[in-house]
Every structure is written in C-alpha cells, then in structure tokens.
Amino acid sequence: MTGNRLGVLDGLRGIAILLVVWFHIWQISWLPAPARWLQFIPETGFIGVHIFFFISGFVIFYPYVRAKLEGKPFPTWGHFAYRRAIKIVPSYALSIALMFAIGYQHAEQSGGVVRDIVTHLLFIHNWFSDTYGSINGVLWTLAVEVQFYVVFPLLCYAFLRWPYRMFVAMLGIALVFRSAIPNSPHFLQLIEQLPAYFDFFACGMLTAYLYILFRNRPLPSLASHAATGVAILGFAGLIALMQALFAIRYQPDGFAHWQVINRTWLALACAGIGLGSLLAAPLWQRFLANPVLVFFSIISYNWYIYHQVVARELWWHRLPPWHGLDPHADTHWQLWYSLVAFPATIVVAAAVTYAFERPLLRLRLVKA
Numbered sequence: 001m002t003g004n005r006l007g008v009l010d011g012l013r014g015i016a017i018l019l020v021v022w023f024h025i026w027q028i029s030w031l032p033a034p035a036r037w038l039q040f041i042p043e044t045g046f047i048g049v050h051i052f053f054f055i056s057g058f059v060i061f062y063p064y065v066r067a068k069l070e071g072k073p074f075p076t077w078g079h080f081a082y083r084r085a086i087k088i089v090p091s092y093a094l095s096i097a098l099m100f101a102i103g104y105q106h107a108e109q110s111g112g113v114v115r116d117i118v119t120h121l122l123f124i125h126n127w128f129s130d131t132y133g134s135i136n137g138v139l140w141t142l143a144v145e146v147q148f149y150v151v152f153p154l155l156c157y158a159f160l161r162w163p164y165r166m167f168v169a170m171l172g173i174a175l176v177f178r179s180a181i182p183n184s185p186h187f188l189q190l191i192e193q194l195p196a197y198f199d200f201f202a203c204g205m206l207t208a209y210l211y212i213l214f215r216n217r218p219l220p221s222l223a224s225h226a227a228t229g230v231a232i233l234g235f236a237g238l239i240a241l242m243q244a245l246f247a248i249r250y251q252p253d254g255f256a257h258w259q260v261i262n263r264t265w266l267a268l269a270c271a272g273i274g275l276g277s278l279l280a281a282p283l284w285q286r287f288l289a290n291p292v293l294v295f296f297s298i299i300s301y302n303w304y305i306y307h308q309v310v311a312r313e314l315w316w317h318r319l320p321p322w323h324g325l326d327p328h329a330d331t332h333w334q335l336w337y338s339l340v341a342f343p344a345t346i347v348v349a350a351a352v353t354y355a356f357e358r359p360l361l362r363l364r365l366v367k368a
Contacts, residue, residue, distance in 0.1 A: 006062075006278065007285060007288075007289030007294065008274075008277040008278055008280070008285050008288045008289050009055055009058065009059065009274070009278075009297075010289055010293065010294045010297035010298075011277075011288035011289040011290065011293040011294065011297070012051060012055060012273065012274065012277070012288065013051075013052070013055055013293075013296070013297040013300050014292070014293030014294060014295070014296035014297040014300065015048070015051070015293060016048035016049075016051035016052050016055070016300070017048060017052075017296050017297070017300040017303050017304055018048070018293075018296055019041070019045035019046075019047060019048030019051075020045055020046065020048035020049060020304060020307075021045075021303060021304075021307045021342070021345060022041065022042045022045045023042055023043070023044070023045025023046050023048070024045075024138075024307060024308045024311060025042075025307075025311050025338060025341050025342065025345075026042035026043065026045070028311055028312065028315050028337070028341070029328075029334045029337045029338045029341070030328045030334060031331075031334040031335060031337070031338045039246070040242050040243050040245075040246035041242070043246055043249060044242045044245045044246050044249075044255075046255075047238075047241075047242055047245070047266065049141055050197070050200055050263065050266055050267070050270070051270055052141070052304075053141075053144070053145075053148075053197050053200035053201055053204070054200045054201070054203055054204045054207075054267060054270040054271070054274065055204060055274075056145060056148070056201065056204060057148075057200060057201035057202065057203065057204020057205045057207075057208075058204035058205065058207050058208045058274060059204075059208075060080070060084070060149070060152060061152075061156060061159065061204065061205040061208045061209070062208040062211075062212075063075050064156050064160065065159075065160065065205075065208050065209045065212050066208075066212050068160050069209075069212045069213060069216065070212065070216065077153060080152075080153075081149075084146075084149050086360055086361060086363065087301070087357075087361065088142065088145070088146065088301075090356070090357070090360050091301060091302055091305060091352060091356065091357050092139070092142060092305070093121070094352070094356065095136060095139075095305045095306065095309075096117065096120055096121075096135055096136070099135050099136050099309070100113075100135075102313075104135075104136070104309055104312075104313070112130075115130070115131060116131055116134045116135050117135075119131045120134075120135055120139065123142065123143045123146040123147060124143060124147075125139070125140070125143055126140040126143040126144065126189075126192065126193065127143075127193075129186065129189060132189055136305070136308070136309060137308065138304060138305065138307075138308050139305070140192060141304075144192070144193070144194050144197060147194045148194055148197075148201055151194075155170075155201075155205070159205050159209070163205075163206065163209045164206075166202070166205075167202050167203075167205070167206045170198045170199060170201065170202035170205075171198070171199045171202055171264060171267075173195055173198045174195060174196060174197065174198040174199040174200075174202075174263065174264065175199070175261070175264060177193075177195040177196055177198075178191060178196050178259070178260045178261075178263065179260060179261075181196075182257060182260060187253070187256065188253065188256055191256050191259060191260070196263070197263075199263060199264045199267040200263070200266075200267045200270065202267070203267040203268060203270055203271040203274075204270075204271075204274070206271065207270075207271050207274045207275045207278075210275055211274075211275055211278045211279070214275075214279055215278075215279070219279075223279065224279060224280055224281040224282075225281055227275070227276045227277075227278075227279035227280045227281075228276065228277075228280040228281045228284045229276070230272050230275065230276030231272065231273050231275075231276030231277040231280050231284060231288075232276070233272060233276070234269050234270070234271070234272025234273035234274075234276055235269075235273055237265070237268075237269035237272065238266065238269040238270070238273065241262060241265055241266055241269060244258070244262070245258055245262070298353060299346070299349040299350050299353045300349075301353070301357065302348075302349040302350075302352040302353045302357060303345060303346065303349035305349075305352075306345060306348045306349055306352065307345040307349070310341070310344050310345045310348050311341045311344075311345060314337070314340060314341055314344065315337075319340065320333060320336045320337055320340055
C-alpha cells in the first residue's frame with residue numbers, strides 16, 4: 001500500500017483488464033491458449049468486467065467507511081461527483097468523438113446518430129436495445145458504473161449505518177432481479193443492467209468495511225498468513241467458476257443463464273481475493289501488485305475503452321494481411337494477429353492515459 005493507493009487492488013484491476021482484452025482479441029483471432037487446460041481463460045475472460053464492478057464498489061466506498069471508522073473528515077459529495085466525472089467523462093466523450101470521426105460506429109447496431117449520442121452522454125444507452133451496443137460495444141459497462149454512482153450516496157448512507165443488513169439486501173436485490181428475467185424476450189439485455197450487478201458492488205463495499213475494521217485492530221501474528229490463504233482460496237474459487245462457465249459455453253445463451261445464480265458466487269470469490277490480499281503477507285501483496293499489473297491498472301480505463309476498437313480496425317484493414325476469405329484456419333496468422341493486436345491496444349491506451357487522462361486527474365478544481 002502506498003499512501004491512499006492500495007496496490008493489491010491495482011494488481012486485481014490489472015488482472016481484470018487483461019482478462020477482458022484477451023477475451024475480445026481471442027474472439028477475433030481464435031488463437032488457442034498456450035496450453036489446452038488454459039483455454040477457459042480467454043473464452044470466459046468477460047468475467048473481468050464483473051471484477052471491475054467489485055473493485056468500483058470498494059474504491060468509491062473506501063474513503064467514506066475510512067472516515068467513519070477512523071474519525072476522519074468525510075469527503076464532500078461535490079468532491080465525489082467531481083472526481084468521478086473527471087475520471088470517467090472526458091476520456092469517454094473523447095472516445096465517442098473519435099468513433100464518429102473514424103466511422104467506427106457504423107459497424108455497430110445503431111439507433112441513429114442523435115439518439116446514440118444523447119443516450120450515451122446521459123449514460124442510459126444500455127436501457128434501449130437499439131443503443132445498447134452502438135458507437136462502441138464495450139461502453140454499456142460505463143452506463144452501469146455511472147448509474148451506480150447516482151444511487152451511491154443513498155447506498156453509502158445506509159451501508160454505513162447497517163453494513164451487514166445492507167449487504168444482504170443488495171445481494172437479495174441482485175438475485176431476485178436476475179431470477180425474474182430469464183423468460184423475458186430481453187433477457188440478454190436485462191441481465192446486464194445495474195440491479196443485476198448489485199451483489200458485486202455490495203461485496204466491494206463490504207470488503208472495504210471489513211478491511212478498515214480489521215486493519216485498525218490488533219491481529220494475531222499468523223493473521224496475515226491466514227489472510228493469504230483466504231486470497232488463494234478466493235482465486236481458486238474464481239478459477240473453478242470460470243471453468244464451470246467454460247463447460248457450458250455451447251448451450252444456447254448458456255453464459256447468461258449460468259450467471260443468474262452464479263454471479264453471487266463470483267462476487268463472493270472477489271471478496272475473498274480482495275479482503276485476503278489486503279490483509280495478506282507482504283510477499284503475496286508484492287506478487288499481486290507487481291509492476292506489470294500495476295501498469296495495466298493505470299491504463300485500464302482507456303485500454304478497456306479502446307482495445308476492441310483497435311483490434312477490430314486491425315481486422316478490417318487486414319493487419320496482418322491474410323489471403324482468402326477467412327484466416328481463422330491459419331495458425332500463423334492467428335499468432336501474428338495476436339502479437340500485433342495486444343501491443344497496439346496497449347500503445348493506444350497508454351497514449352490516451354498519459355497525454356489526456358492523467359493531466360486532467362491532476363487538476364484540483366474542487367476541494368475535498
């Protein structure tokens with residue numbers, strides 16, 4: 001941990017973005033994993049989005065629970081709104097402008113230019129089938145994030161007063177909502193709405209609460225080793241759940257139906273990883289917060305926004321080149337495409353992060 005930055009969460013965020021990027025590049029290249037027993041990772045890598053929601057619940061609740069349990073001044077809601085806006089909106093708006101500038105949005109389902117732009121700027125595009133995947137298909141998660149920010153002040157107030165009851169209530173909302181939608185003709189869209197992810201945000205918030213609670217208490221000398229064991233068990237649970245998801249990949253809408261119940265188990269696995277790692281032995285923390293994963297974490301927002309765009313542009317422009325109608329049977333092309341796509345997406349993300357996002361984040365226009 002450095003200052004107010006929790007290194008293990010950076011490491012976890014780095015893992016999450018790597019999973020998502022690998023998933024989307026695999027969807028284009030079909031390049032098999034280095035070993036057959038690892039194939040479940042790229043094919044279920046969208047699980048990285050779920051990890052992001054868990055981390056988000058932790059990160060935005062952390063300063064408030066820390067203030068309450070440690071007797072520190074509460075951050076103002078103006079500061080909260082400003083920090084969330086300056087982190088999310090500029091890079092988001094820039095990406096939308098670029099998508100229209102290069103004509104990328106025409107490759108996606110579209111609800112019309114005006115409707116696309118308005119719903120995206122209001123962060124409600126995931127509510128409508130004709131704008132859900134328009135402009136840039138990955139942006140639906142930003143709508144879920146911002147909608148959570150809108151209701152967060154109320155959830156924060158209640159969670160600080162009744163943490164365990166609110167945790168159970170938010171898990172209940174997610175389970176009831178997901179259980180009610182499988183027969184809906186809009187099931188695949190409804191399962192990606194905010195209430196369907198409440199358990200991930202709840203687990204993130206409870207992890208922040210328990211971390212501050214345990215950190216401020218004297219713990220036995222072996223506590224850090226026990227916490228390391230919890231973190232390892234959490235990772236084992238996450239891997240087992242991804243393998244179970246992989247096993248039903250050929251069933252019609254199998255991924256979505258599997259998540260109706262099992263998302264909660266995924267959220268609890270994230271909580272085990274997060275809380276265990278935060279309290280773990282220093283060696284485990286250094287292992288998870290290694291420089292590569294921390295770098296991935298730093299560029300993760302823009303890597304998420306641009307990776308699929310860059311990967312698809314490479315495909316449409318036949319870079320690397322291929323012959324015939326379909327290169328997917330060519331293992332040589334699959335490898336070279338992946339070797340080009342991964343670093344290309346990183347370069348674009350790093351450029352936007354360091355030239356655009358981070359200078360804005362350094363601005364101090366609102367006092368805490």
